[in-house]
Amino acid sequence: xxxxxxxxxxxxxxxxxxxxxxxxxxxxxxxxxxxxxxxxxxxxxxxxxxxxxxxxxxxxxxxxxxxxxxxxxxxxxxxxxxxxxxxxxxxxxxxxxxxxxxxxxxxxxxxxxxxxxxxxxxxx
Amino acid sequence: xxxxxxxxxxxxxxxxxxxxxxxxxxxxxxxxxxxxxxxxxxxxxxxxxxxxxxxxxxxxxxxxxxxxxxxxxxxxxxxx
Numbered sequence: 001x002x003x004x005x006x007x008x009x010x011x012x013x014x015x016x017x018x019x020x021x022x023x024x025x026x027x028x029x030x031x032x033x034x035x036x037x038x039x040x041x042x043x044x045x046x047x048x049x050x051x052x053x054x055x056x057x058x059x060x061x062x063x064x065x066x067x068x069x070x071x072x073x074x075x076x077x078x079x080x081x082x083x084x085x086x087x088x089x090x091x092x093x094x095x096x097x098x099x100x101x102x103x104x105x106x107x108x109x110x111x112x113x114x115x116x117x118x119x120x121x122x123x124x
Numbered sequence: 125x126x127x128x129x130x131x132x133x134x135x136x137x138x139x140x141x142x143x144x145x146x147x148x149x150x151x152x153x154x155x156x157x158x159x160x161x162x163x164x165x166x167x168x169x170x171x172x173x174x175x176x177x178x179x180x181x182x183x184x185x186x187x188x189x190x191x192x193x194x195x196x197x198x199x200x201x202x203x204x
Contacts, residue, residue, distance in 0.1 A: 014164045021143055026172060033171040054164065061163050072187045073163060 007097065008116040010065025014058040016108050019050045027053060034074050042081040055103055055110050056081065059090050062112035063099040070094075130177075131196050137172045138192060141165055154191035166190070173199065 019027055027050045031043060039056050046052035056078065064073035078090040078101070090101045098119045103112040138153070139146045142160040155161035161169075170186055173179075173195060179202045181189065189195050 012163070014162065018162065018164055019168065021140055022168060022172075026168070026175075029175055030168055030171040033174070034167050057164050057167060072183060074167060074186065075183055 004118055006066075006115050007118050008066040008068055008114075010062040010067070010114040010116075012058045012061040012065065012112045014054050014061075014110050014112075016051050016054050016105075016110065019054060022050075024049075036077045039078055039081065055088075055105070055112075056090075058110045058112040059101045059103055059114070062103075062114035063090075063092055063101050063116075066114035066116040067092075067094075067097060067099050068116070069097070130199050131192075133176060134173060134192060134196050134199065137169060137176060138195075141168050141172060149192060151193060152191070154193075156190070161190070169195075177202070 022030070031040060031049060031053050035043065035053070035056060043049055043052035043056060057073070059078060059081075060076040061073040063076045063078070064070050067076070070076060076092055076099075078092050081090045082088055083103075087104045088102070090103075092099045092101075096118055097116050099114050099116045101112055101114040103110055135146055135149045138144065138149050142158060142165055144158065144160060155166065166186075170181060170189065174181065177199050179199060181198065185198065189198055
């Protein structure tokens with residue numbers, strides 16, 4: 001049975017140096033404000049909170065752009081994040097729409113690409 | 125009319141987060157007129173302003189606070 005066509009695609013490009021003007025306390029505060037428990041846990045397992053925060057927020061922005069019906073990027077909750085700081089994937093699910101996000105780091109930037117499908121359950 | 129103290133503190137945060145000289149931030153300064161004001165920078169701005177003034181913005185409101193004037197008005201409305 002063929003896969004249903006995507007209901008949306010989203011892309012986001014962010015610079016890691018964008019947080020360079022903020023001190024550690026500000027980065028920590030932003031992470032607590034904008035990330036969910038699983039997202040925070042993933043960031044905590046990485047070498048840099050600032051870099052991993054940029055990665056997650058870029059993934060959320062790409063998912064938001066791909067996902068019809070989501071009000072804002074900060075409302076996206078990534079259910080799972082896998083991978084290293086330079087590349088990885090994540091997914092989110094709500095109301096029968098699954099959004100799969102892939103990211104890749106290139107020098108100072110992260111590129112996140114999201115594809116939304118109408119499907120029940122976790123993507124394979 | 126906006127509170128000059130609130131206005132100045134909001135400008136200082138915009139300057140710090142966006143890397144824009146304070147004297148370049150005036151009435152009409154917005155995400156549309158400043159390429160440094162990205163979606164990522166917007167979230168950093170909001171969390172910095174919430175901390176500075178001890179307020180919390182609602183999810184829908186956050187998406188609309190895309191200018192100096194709107195940010196200042198939102199903080200002023202909360203009596204911060």
